[in-house]
Amino acid sequence: MVGVLIRMRLRVLRHGLRGSARAAPFLVGSVFGLVGGLFTAVVLAVGGPGGAAGESLAIGTDVAAALLAAWTLGWVVGPVLLSGSDETLQPEHFRLLPIGPRRLAGGLLVSAVVGVPPLVSLVAFAGLVVRGATLGVGPLVVALVVVPLQLALVLALSRVVVGALGAVLRSRRGRDLGVLLAAGTALLIVPAQYAVKAIAPILVERRSPGFVAVLRALPSGWAPVAVEAAARADWWRVVGAVGGLAALVAVLAWAWSALLVRRMTTPPSATGPTRAGRKGAAAGGGLWALVPATPVGAVAAKEVRTWWRDARRRSVLVPGLVLGLALPALPAVLEDDRGHLGVGVLAYAPLFVIFISTMNTGNLYGFDGTALWHTLVQPAAAGADVRGRQLAWLVYVAPVAVVAAFALPALSGQTGAYPWLLSLVPALLGGGSGVLAVMSVFAAYPVPVQRSNPFAAGGMPGCSKALLQVAISLLMLVVALPEVALVAAGSVVDSAALRWLATPVGVGVGLLSAWAFGRIAVRRLEERGPELLAAVRPR
Known part of the structure; x- marks a missing residue:
């Protein structure tokens, strides 16, 4: 045998x-x-x-x-x-x-x-x-x-x-x-x-x-x-x-x-929502009432619920948020002789949150598997699907990153980090939402249904995941270049106006990169949908 x-x-x-x-x-x-x-x-x-x-x-x-x-x-x-x-x-x-x-x-x-x-x-x-x-x-x-x-x-x-x-x-x-x-x-x-x-x-x-x-x-x-x-x-x-x-x-x-x-x-345990959860979702009250009754809103609401209910998705989303905040804090705790350096790194934890979350979640359609065909058979559904997934990702990542961007520099005494953070955070949030959509259609891989072993690997070798993360990091670097250049130039010439000019530029770059990268993902999904379906099919 x-x-x-x-x-x-x-x-x-x-x-x-x-x-x-x-x-x-x-x-x-x-x-x-x-x-x-x-x-x-x-x-x-x-x-x-x-x-x-x-x-x-x-x-x-x-x-x-x-x-x-x-x-x-x-x-x-x-x-x-x-x-x-x-x-x-x-x-x-x-x-x-x-x-x-x-x-x-x-x-x-x-x-x-x-x-x-x-x-x-x-x-x-x-x-x-x-x-x-x-x-x-x-x-x-x-x-x-x-x-x-x-x-x-x-x-x-x-x-x-x-x-x-x-x-x-x-x-x-x-x-x-x-x-x-x-x-x-x-x-x-x-x-x-x-x-x-x-x-x-x-x-x-x-x-x-x-x-x-x-x-x-x-x-x-x-x-x-x-x-x-x-x-x-x-x-x-x-x-x-x-x-x-x-x-x-x-x-x-x-x-x-x-x-x-x-x-x-042992039969698999039920992982569906509870009766109370189903009633709350059906009622549509609270924050759900703010979701627009459009195809994009429907996809975004579905994805927000799925990110929270699916254990496989939580296993890649939550560690990114936790590690992004915790990893920069460890040098401040462990480096007794260089504690000032550790505190300085702590102020930039929002960037770690966005970067790690983007790398961890860059396989949106892999979690869907063959359910992707529901999107492919609907006319003109690709645009709403991609945009809704981008918004759902931002619902979880953006609040953590934005709150940390305002709070951590003040708590760590590194107020000089505000021009960097207030320009880079919106740019990277928009860029991250677009980059993960692009990587999800260009480098998708199957994620098995976790009926018995939560630690089962998919069909993609570990080295492929590493190369995927490298590719994402390079795209995020491109998004960050304009803001870094403006803040650095303002620091060199000692111009506060130039440093703070990077903030609206970062917002604009974030919106533009989210739209542009999302558009690339939409076109790829429309043109190569069957190939993507074959790539994410569980083996």
């Missing part, structure tokens, strides 16, 4: 890379991943700095344990942060086949090795083999055993964590909690930078024996510990480390099989 599953994965991968539009980003991402894997492999192979043989061996093991802990953490946190676990072969596809859960779990786990992320990880872990070869025959043999076990560990641990979270987050409240969990996980990026700066001297100079002992005691550190023990001829420790890895992989495989049973036998 494993051979069949591997061939299925290869076939799906091959079909998913048809055409240069998908193959090129996939290859670029694969190259970057391999470069990172090779760098890790080189560090693992080199080990510690020169010195006494025993001290160098210990430092090399400490460095390897830290690197493998980082890779293991990446396998666990990555799917939560990116909402993209690899489910090329979904267990539900095998629900009606006479295959036991343990056999299916083992087959899916082994077939999961076929893919770019496992290959990159294997390249990185292979540095232990090179290090073992430099230490002798015994360490080489041990390294050849522990490297596959280390790869199996990260694969199984990632599946178990994502599967357990998926089981917890199936309800509506659970999915809302998952959105906050993803945002909180992303907030670890900035503290991680400080941790990396602090860990390097601790490992090389061995300043903290307790911290090093924890790294070695973690399951991610058992592989380098086994190689070091083999070099020291401590075979009992080798047996303990290798046996512990094998036993842990077996336990994780069993846990995943249990999660598969629960996943394949």
Whole structure:
């Protein structure tokens, strides 16, 4: 069965890379991943700095344990942060086949090795083999055993964590909690930078024996510990480390099989609106009465409700708003010696909000899937659909950005940021609403219906998403250029009038870019609607 599953994965991968539009980003991402894997492999192979043989061996093991802990953490946190676990072969596809859960779990786990992320990880872990070869025959043999076990560990641990979270987050409240969990996980990026700066001297100079002992005691550190023990001829420790890895992989495989049973036998929970919500929506009172009774207003109202009710959409909208405000605040909290710099960055949090929200939500039609055909079969519906989606996005992002633009400079004492913010915020809001519409029709990809696993990935490789974000960032930069030029020129010549002139210019640029980019999206939707429908069709 494993051979069949591997061939299925290869076939799906091959079909998913048809055409240069998908193959090129996939290859670029694969190259970057391999470069990172090779760098890790080189560090693992080199080990510690020169010195006494025993001290160098210990430092090399400490460095390897830290690197493998980082890779293991990446396998666990990555799917939560990116909402993209690899489910090329979904267990539900095998629900009606006479295959036991343990056999299916083992087959899916082994077939999961076929893919770019496992290959990159294997390249990185292979540095232990090179290090073992430099230490002798015994360490080489041990390294050849522990490297596959280390790869199996990260694969199984990632599946178990994502599967357990998926089981917890199936309800509506659970999915809302998952959105906050993803945002909180992303907030670890900035503290991680400080941790990396602090860990390097601790490992090389061995300043903290307790911290090093924890790294070695973690399951991610058992592989380098086994190689070091083999070099020291401590075979009992080798047996303990290798046996512990094998036993842990077996336990994780069993846990995943249990999660598969629960996943394949538990019906999906209802996620529709409550009766009170339906009555409130039907009544049309309150703010809904302000929505014009036009096609654009109808689409905007529908999209506003959908952004709030659909867990998949909330999972990309809410983290952008939270991270945009929180990430600039972290330097002010963490940089004790450069706190003034952190406070200065905090004033520009509205720009982070707009930028991150635009990048996260640049796949509007991917969430619709085949429901897009409702728009395509209606005469002259493309214009209203695009404009309504732009307005709905602004309903959520604009209030947060505008309030932050007025409040944060005053709270942080950076009142000099007002000319920048009051010109850039309207420009980027308009530009962001247009840019996400353009990217939604030119670079759409399918987003699967989350019936069982909230962290299931779509059909688009992760590297494609990265390139999509780069493209969006470049377009946003073009929108910001006129305002930046005016404020910068006013600062150079010390002209307050020139600096504040950028504010109406920013409003005008925002309106113009929203209209122009939206028009491009409308024409693309009208001319290439069937191709877009094929691109967002779930696979």
